[in-house]
Amino acid sequence: MSEFSKVVVLGGSGMIGARVVERLKGLDVEVVAASRRTGVNTTTGEGLLQALSGADVVVDASDVHSFDEKTLRDFFVVSGGNVAKAEMEAGVKHHVTLSIVGIDHLPGNPYYAAKARQEQVARSSGTPFTIVRSTQFFEFLPTISGGFAKQNSVNPPDALLQPIAADDVGGILAEIALEKPRNAVVQIAGPERDAIAQWLRRAFSVTNDTRVVTADRMATWFGAHLEQESLVPAHPDRMGTMFFDRWSTTPSARLALGGNRYATASAELERQIKV
Numbered sequence: 001m002s003e004f005s006k007v008v009v010l011g012g013s014g015m016i017g018a019r020v021v022e023r024l025k026g027l028d029v030e031v032v033a034a035s036r037r038t039g040v041n042t043t044t045g046e047g048l049l050q051a052l053s054g055a056d057v058v059v060d061a062s063d064v065h066s067f068d069e070k071t072l073r074d075f076f077v078v079s080g081g082n083v084a085k086a087e088m089e090a091g092v093k094h095h096v097t098l099s100i101v102g103i104d105h106l107p108g109n110p111y112y113a114a115k116a117r118q119e120q121v122a123r124s125s126g127t128p129f130t131i132v133r134s135t136q137f138f139e140f141l142p143t144i145s146g147g148f149a150k151q152n153s154v155n156p157p158d159a160l161l162q163p164i165a166a167d168d169v170g171g172i173l174a175e176i177a178l179e180k181p182r183n184a185v186v187q188i189a190g191p192e193r194d195a196i197a198q199w200l201r202r203a204f205s206v207t208n209d210t211r212v213v214t215a216d217r218m219a220t221w222f223g224a225h226l227e228q229e230s231l232v233p234a235h236p237d238r239m240g241t242m243f244f245d246r247w248s249t250t251p252s253a254r255l256a257l258g259g260n261r262y263a264t265a266s267a268e269l270e271r272q273i274k275v
Helices: 017-025 047-051 071-092 110-123 138-145 166-175 195-206 249-256 265-275
Strands: 006-010 032-036 055-061 094-100 130-132 184-189
Touching: 006 017, 017 032, 017 166, 032 071, 047 055, 047 071, 055 166, 071 094, 071 110, 094 166, 094 195, 110 130, 130 166, 138 195, 138 249, 166 184, 195 249
Parallel strands: 006 032, 006 055, 055 094, 094 130, 130 184
Antiparallel strands: none
16 A cells, blocks of 8 residues: 555646546545646646645646747746645655656757756656656557658658557556655556557558558657667566557547547447447
């Protein structure tokens, strides 16, 4: 049994945060989902100290969808500082930050650069911490393909991915939140590793997308130059259990891959999606 009795999840209504909240609700802890929807603004600090009152653990799964450097800096760095200050005042015993595998080697990507600075804020905050670096989520495959689309073709970098299901990320974060702080990085990944191009082909096979996927050795990862293994961990500390074929039958996949464009290969697949 964990020594922690109250967990606050920042970004608690988002893709990962909501899953963390759901997992923790089944355990013997009090869970608070904090976000702007509940009156908590980490960028301004509004409602933050009140939300963290009595909390043992804070899981920061908050996110912003932008590649603007100022927006990213304000969100991750300014918010990180506000969270760190509020945690010290509230006496939080464990801070968990959700981050990204490869973040410290790809400064050309503005999102990764801002997340790396968020990690530094957590490390220097004075609150015991665990930084959980995850590989890309299966749910992000459509976004990745969109970033490299050129008319009827998609040309991603020639590198490897080891995607993980958002459900697995939420479950692992919930487990780590109730463990003792590592004061270190934990890397998590999915059970399968393959080229980015091949992952996109697999996603396209589910949606009957006819675009041709061809790796481009000159392509960057949204501004950062990649080596073959830049986006995958050498030795993951924990691994998700959901393989792509299973994930592709879930409601999460249906939502990610696109409503009416989602093509089922069989009546059995359709039945599984509806469960």
